[in-house]
Amino acid sequence: MKKIFLFLKTSLMASTLFFSCKPANNEAAKPAFDLVKAKTEIEAANQQTMNAFAKDDSVGLANMYTDDAKLMFTGMPAAEGKAAIQSVFGGIIQSGVTKVELKTGEVWGTEDLLAEEGGVTIYVKDQIVSQEKFIVLWKKVNGQWKRNNYPKLIETIECMM
Numbered sequence: 001m002k003k004i005f006l007f008l009k010t011s012l013m014a015s016t017l018f019f020s021c022k023p024a025n026n027e028a029a030k031p032a033f034d035l036v037k038a039k040t041e042i043e044a045a046n047q048q049t050m051n052a053f054a055k056d057d058s059v060g061l062a063n064m065y066t067d068d069a070k071l072m073f074t075g076m077p078a079a080e081g082k083a084a085i086q087s088v089f090g091g092i093i094q095s096g097v098t099k100v101e102l103k104t105g106e107v108w109g110t111e112d113l114l115a116e117e118g119g120v121t122i123y124v125k126d127q128i129v130s131q132e133k134f135i136v137l138w139k140k141v142n143g144q145w146k147r148n149n150y151p152k153l154i155e156t157i158e159c160m161m
Contacts, residue, residue: 038145039107042116042138045145046102053100056093062086066139066146099123114138114145 045064052060062085065071071079071088079088101121108115115137122130139148 033111035107035109038109038111038114039104041145042107042114043104045138045147046104046118050100050102053093053097058086058090058093061089064147066141066148069146069148071147072149096124097122097129098125109138112140 049061049064052058052064062082065082065085067082069081069085071085073088076088079085100123103119103121105117105119107117115135117135118133120130120132120134121128122132137148138145140146
């Protein structure tokens with residue numbers, strides 16, 4: 001009987017310790033991802049893009065993209081990498097586009113990867129020549145959101161859903 005009592009007492013103590021102990025967490029608690037703040041950062045990046053168009057700055061436009069980005073416009077082959085993206089924007093600027101207005105709609109994602117749905121209005125001088133919708137994938141690189149639109153990220157998003 002003493003053995004049974006000792007066994008039960010030991011088991012009870014062990015289970016109490018086992019279930020009441022929490023693993024040590026030496027890392028500081030990571031702040032929750034703030035999607036509202038991220039959307040504000042995306043809107044600021046879009047403003048930089050609009051400013052670069054206003055200055056005919058194809059280099060500045062290309063720098064808004066990651067090094068491995070892919071730019072895909074309807075009816076055009078994809079432009080891969082910053083040099084190709086700069087060339088596309090240089091051509092758009094040379095074609096007479098003087099201004100673009102980007103309007104962010106919805107933003108979804110995580111602290112590393114966002115998808116933005118929005119609209120763009122394209123101007124030649126003061127005349128609207130096109131109004132389009134877009135989806136842009138954004139990737140956090142060295143603390144800054146950069147446009148990416150890379151198929152590997154599209155696959156990542158599909159896996160997250």
